[in-house]
Amino acid sequence: MQLVPLLAEPYEKGPCVTHISALDPxxxxxxxxxxxxxxxxxxxxxxxxxxGDIVNYTGSLVGQIETARKLPTPEFSERVDAALGTGGLxxxxxxxxxxxxxxxxxxQVAELEVRATEICTFQMGLVHGLLQTDAYVRATLGALDRRDLDDRTAVRLARQRIFEAGEPPVFWMVLSEAALYQEIGGPDTMRGQLAxxxxxxxxxRVNIQVLPxxxxAHAGLTGSFTLYRFDTDPAIVYTESYGSGHPTxxxxxxxxxxxxxxxLQAAALSLRDSAGLIRRVMEERYGEQRGSGRGPVAQVEL
Known part of the structure; x- marks a missing residue:
């Protein structure tokens, strides 16, 4: 189904509703x-x-969601639930x-994230999707293709709701130091992401170590990967290539x-020292004083 942009032709004009299609639930x-x-x-x-006026969205957007032409977001859903008294439906x-x-x-991997009790990931160049900010997601997904960017961003961010579950997974990420310096989306985006x-x-339950x-040479030179562990099922390894994923x-x-x-965990900085390095890069490379003519921040010996 082709999703239409947010600024598509309105479905509602004045008191009359037009372009209403019959939905098969x-x-x-x-x-x-x-x-x-x-x-x-x-x-x-x-x-x-x-x-739309009650929940602070346009009537056009309400119409697009009602006709399955636009994806809802968690925030939209929460506001409408409150406005209509749907009991959180x-x-x-x-x-x-x-x-x-x-x-x-x-x-399949999205389902693994929901079921896992522990997620351990090594990331070489990007922050893992479960810890990305809105702006960072938009910058990565929109690098070559900005079509339906709002919807694709909402889909990725929705995966992070696993941390709101009654028993969220324990998450470990070993992140290459290079990812701290890869300026995705500009200084403001990176400052927000590191923050x-x-x-x-x-x-x-959320543990981040930086591999300096x-x-x-280290055990992850072959590429990024993620381990999913479960209470009773066998563990699963996930690797990724262009346009395809490989769980096994x-x-x-x-x-x-x-x-x-x-x-990789043994070679990485401790949790405390990792936070210290992230904070220092955030302040010195992406802080408000950036643009003073200085070169890249020097490596910090921790």
């Missing part, structure tokens, strides 16, 4: 969401514009809707990557 999670949104709005006696549905729009090749990493400094340049539960591969991850 069983066609997809998005169709079901739109069906329920329209049903509850009409039961409340509100037009699309009136509901749309907030419960939105996760299913957004997961259903994850790229087909990533669907977001530091916000997890005292959260025992001075580590030299092959015991030999899992053992090899588990050993590699242990060595």
């Amino acid at each position: 069983g066609a997809s999670p998005l169709d079901y969401y739109g069906f329920e949104l329209r049903r509850h709005r009409e039961a409340a006696g509100l037009t699309q514009k009136q509901l 749309l907030s419960r549905l939105v996760g299913l809707v957004l997961r259903s729009h994850v790229p087909a090749w990533f669907q 977001h990493l530091l916000a997890s400094e005292h959260d025992p 340049f001075r580590a030299g 539960a092959n015991p030999a591969t899992v053992r090899d990557c588990s050993l590699r991850y242990d060595h």
Whole structure:
């Protein structure tokens, strides 16, 4: 289904509603969401514009979501639930809707993230998607293709809701120091991204270690990878290439990557020293004083 941009032709003009299509609520999670949104709005006696005014969105956007032509966001769902008194129905549905729009090749991994009790990832050049900020996501996804960027950004950010679950997974990330210097989206975006990493400094379920340049040759030179561990199921290793993902539960591969991850953690800075380096790079490379003519910040010996 082709999603239309936010500024598409409005569905509502004055008191009359036009361009309303019949939805089959069983066609997809998005169709079901739109069906329920329209049903509850009409039961409340509100037009699309009136509901939009209440929740601080346009009536056009309400119409696009009702006709399954635009993806809802968690924030939109929460506001509409409150306005229509739906008991959190749309907030419960939105996760299913957004997961259903994850790229087909990533669907299985998105489900692994939801079920995992522990996620261990090594990232060479980018912050892992589960810890990316809105601006960082937009900069990475929009580097070559900005079509439907709002929707694609919402889909990626929705994955982070696993940390809001009753029993969220324990997350470990070994991040190459190079990712701190790769200026994705400009200084403001990087400053916000590094600040977001530091916000997890005292959260025992989100642990970030930086693999410093001075580590030299290391166990992750073959590329980024992620380990998913579960209470009862076998662990799964996930690697990625252009436009495709490769999850495997092959015991030999899992053992090899588990050993590699242990060595990467041993070579990385401690949690405390990693936070110190992230803070220093954030302030000295991406701080407000940047542009004074200085070169890149010197490496810090911790």
